[in-house]
Structures are given as structure tokens and as C-alpha cells.
Amino acid sequence: MKQNISAFMDGELFEDEADNVLSRLKKNSELQQAWQEYHLIGDALRQPDYFANDFSARFHQRLETEPIVFAPRRRVMQKARYFAVSAAASMMALALVAWLSMQVDQERTPQLALAPQTLDIRPASFSNNNEINDYVMAHEEFSPTTDVHGVASYIHSVHR
Amino acid sequence: MNYNYLILLAYFISAATSFADPLRDDQAEWLKTMAFAAHQSNYSGTFVYQDGVGGHVDVSRITHVVDENGEHERLEKLNGERREIISSPNQVWLITNQGKVRIERRKGKRIFPALLPEQILMLKENYVIREVAEDRVAGIHVHAVLFKPKDNLRYTHKMWADSQTGLLLKAVVIDDRDRIIEQYAFTELTLGDKIDRSWMIVEPLAQSSLKSPNVVPVLTAKTTDWQIDAIPSGFKMTQHFCYPLKNRNRPVTHLVFSDGLAGISVFIEDLAGRENVNVGLSSQGVIQVYSRVAWNKLITVVGEVPPNTVIQVGDSVRYAGVE
Numbered sequence: 487m488k489q490n491i492s493a494f495m496d497g498e499l500f501e502d503e504a505d506n507v508l509s510r511l512k513k514n515s516e517l518q519q520a521w522q523e524y525h526l527i528g529d530a531l532r533q534p535d536y537f538a539n540d541f542s543a544r545f546h547q548r549l550e551t552e553p554i555v556f557a558p559r560r561r562v563m564q565k566a567r568y569f570a571v572s573a574a575a576s577m578m579a580l581a582l583v584a585w586l587s588m589q590v591d592q593e594r595t596p597q598l599a600l601a602p603q604t605l606d607i608r609p610a611s612f613s614n615n616n617e618i619n620d621y622v623m624a625h626e627e628f629s630p631t632t633d634v635h636g637v638a639s640y641i642h643s644v645h646r
Numbered sequence: 647m648n649y650n651y652l653i654l655l656a657y658f659i660s661a662a663t664s665f666a667d668p669l670r671d672d673q674a675e676w677l678k679t680m681a682f683a684a685h686q687s688n689y690s691g692t693f694v695y696q697d698g699v700g701g702h703v704d705v706s707r708i709t710h711v712v713d714e715n716g717e718h719e720r721l722e723k724l725n726g727e728r729r730e731i732i733s734s735p736n737q738v739w740l741i742t743n744q745g746k747v748r749i750e751r752r753k754g755k756r757i758f759p760a761l762l763p764e765q766i767l768m769l770k771e772n773y774v775i776r777e778v779a780e781d782r783v784a785g786i787h788v789h790a791v792l793f794k795p796k797d798n799l800r801y802t803h804k805m806w807a808d809s810q811t812g813l814l815l816k817a818v819v820i821d822d823r824d825r826i827i828e829q830y831a832f833t834e835l836t837l838g839d840k841i842d843r844s845w846m847i848v849e850p851l852a853q854s855s856l857k858s859p860n861v862v863p864v865l866t867a868k869t870t871d872w873q874i875d876a877i878p879s880g881f882k883m884t885q886h887f888c889y890p891l892k893n894r895n896r897p898v899t900h901l902v903f904s905d906g907l908a909g910i911s912v913f914i915e916d917l918a919g920r921e922n923v924n925v926g927l928s929s930q931g932v933i934q935v936y937s938r939v940a941w942n943k944l945i946t947v948v949g950e951v952p953p954n955t956v957i958q959v960g961d962s963v964r965y966a967g968v969e
Contacts, residue, residue: 523833526833527694527831527833609927609928609929609934609953610926610927610928610929611697611928611929611930612928612929612930612935615924615928617893617924618924618928618935618937618946620749620891620892620893621891621911621913621935621946621948622930622933622935622948623738623749624750624891624900624911624913625902625909625911625933625948625949628884628885628900628902628909628911629902629904629908629909629911629949629950630765630884630904630905630906630907630908630909631907631908631909631932631950632909633681633684633685634677634680634681634684634805634814634907635684635814635817636684636685636710636719636814637684637708637709637710637719637720637721638693638695638708638721638814638817638830640719640721640731640733641693641695641704641706641721641830641931642930642931642932642933643729643731643740644704644706644721644723644729644730644731645695645697645702645704645723645930645931
């Protein structure tokens, strides 16, 4: 169901499915929580000026008062059915990653299209180069950045 | 001569300068508070990271515990292939599906707190710091602070820190064209002592089973042999060493520069007849790496700075010793 919410947020459900999601959201507080979290994470990465603090409350209020008039555009179903998930612990995370990646791509495209001439250097990633990774680890041990970011600095050695 | 007039003028000048940036000291203090919180708090949380260049998103679990021996850290990637880093005060391990690899940790590691008063001064010379907003991240009230560089040799950093503890919960690095270079945010965080500690390395036991020496010895580098002509203004050398790096035969000279927020490392390694070396530019998120060969050495520059800066620094490294 959480995957359906994610797909719903991306506008990838058919009308009947969307109605189904909405009616279940209305009843199930756990799903409302998921809905809120997806939006928060999306907001967090898209860097708005303000987070919707009482999002849940306001959403609930509007859901109660407004009649559900939902008319999504007809379009070809995209691969909204995602993937099989094995480890229970990473289930949520995986769903988020899939959703976030799509968000990122959607936002990147117009930006690149607008200003292609300003893209000067696109360096290759060093993530698979162990020799450079050694240097990066040694650098991070002494960089002032590590002092502020703490454990998070290790992400450069883990991310691929 | 009207002394009253002069006194009045002096009063206005001093008032004007102090009113110009009344919170200036407090802003820099934030960084100190963040560094303190990063090293002294016990926390565990889920963390979303995006490399702005590659666009990839990773979800990781981060845990940090402080005990009488020092800091214990764990970063575990939750998606994709297994990659995990566990560190204790004297050891760092990278764990993958292929096994565990020990990563060296150098002696002379900075003594906490690392943000010395002169570093805060450097920070103010190089960045305009201002508090931009109050907000919420992972359900926690945060203050956002913006570090905007005064030139284009550095990145803009925006940081969101827990209003109570100062712990950094979200960070974005932006280049001079407002492109996001990397960003991360906690989506969930537990603070306090109720944190799983089963993964922590019990040092005395672990040390006895190790073949390699605990800490790599560090010699002071003869830094006078190497000149870096185009280090950007505001960067000062904070440390210099000479030590063996994993899988290298000869010791590597390592010079560290800091502008208070970003670091630049210059590594100089004897090529010793090696032919397959990586040269050129590579990157990951905020970190740029640039290598070139000169004087039969491999010169590698690593830093949390834009590509142009590492290239500028790398190209200006010059041997100034006796040939």
C-alpha cells in the first residue's frame, strides 16, 4: 500500500486506484504517517524555504471537508509497480530511494536543458578507484569538514 | 579643536561597525556547537544522501556512540550492495560482501575540539555567515545557517542544526551557479543512550588479533621541499606529515590546508617506476580529486572545493628542494 501512495504522489495511478488510495488514507493513520513522511523527505531534499509543520493536521482537515473530485490525466502506465523487497528493514528505504530518484531526475532535466553551456567540468566518479579512496579517507581524517559533519563524512567512502 | 566632535564621531564609527553585523560571533559559534555535538552526542538515525553530480541517492543508517575510550562510529548503507564503515578510536574497517578491510588511521589525529579560535577567524575571513531560518528536520526543530564564500574557489554550505543539541541534521552544498553538489538529511533520529552498541569494537580484544600495527607511525614531512604557489587565499596549512599509505612502498607526504570550513589535502607520492597511475579529475559529491605527475612523483589534491580549485592547487605544486 505504501508503494501505491508513492505512485499516487507521482500521479501514476488510474482513477479507481487513486480513489482506493484516498479512501484507505482516510481511515488508516499509519498510511497517513507514511504519506507525511514521503512529503517531508521530498521536501527535505528539494530544499524548500519552509517545511509544512502541521502538514498532517491540515491534510486531514481538508480531506474531511472536501469532496473527492479526482480526475487524473489518462496516460500510459509507467513502471509504478516497483520491485520485490526482501529485507524487511530496508523496505521503507528502498521505496524511498526509488521515489526520490524519480523526483531528482524530473528536477534535473529542465535545469540541464536551460543552461547546457554552463556545464564546464563533469568529472568522473572515483568511487570504484581504491587508490583514490585511500587518499580521500586520509584527507577526511584531517579536514575541518569532518569535524562538523562527523560520521556523515564516511558517506563518500560508502556511496557508489 | 572640538574634542567633543571627535569623540562623538568615534562613537558613531564604533556603533556603526558593531551594528553592521551584530550576530557575527554567534553565527561562527554555531559551527563550534555543531562540531561539539557531532563528536559528543550519542545518536542513531536514518539518513538520505544525494550526490548532486551523479544524482544517485543512498539511504544509510548512522550511529555514533561515545564511551570512555572515545568515539565509535558506524555508517551502514541500506540500499544496493553492502557497504559499511565501523570505526573505533584506533581502527576503521570497511565491510563489504567481499569481506572486511582495515583502513589505516594515522597517529597525530586531530585532538578534539578541532575548531580552534584561529579557525573561526579564518572562517569569517572567507565566508559570510548568517542564520537563515528556523525549520524542522526529522521532526526536530532546527536552525539553518548559511556559509557563503567571498570568492568562487569554495562552495556555499547550508546547514541545519538541532536547535537544542547543535547536531547537524541536514546539509546542502551549492556551487557558484546554484547547482546542488551534494545534500543529505536525516529522516529519523534517536538521541540519547538507548542505542544498540553490539557492533562496537572492543579495542583491547580486537587489537590483540591484529597483524598490522595499531597506528601508522607519522614522520614530519620536509615541507620546505614542496611549494604550493596557488593555494587560494584564506587557506592555511594546518598539518603536514609523511607516512606510508596502504599498498604503497614509499611514504607519502601529506599537507593539509584549511579555510575554517573546507579542507584541501596535497599528497606527494614517489612514483618509483610505477606506470599505471590515475591522473586527471574525479569527484564524488563535494569531494574533488585531481592528480598529475611531475618530478617523477604522483601529486594528488583532494578537497571539499570546486574542480577549478583542486586543479589550480595541483598545477601549482612545485619542487623547491635540492634536485
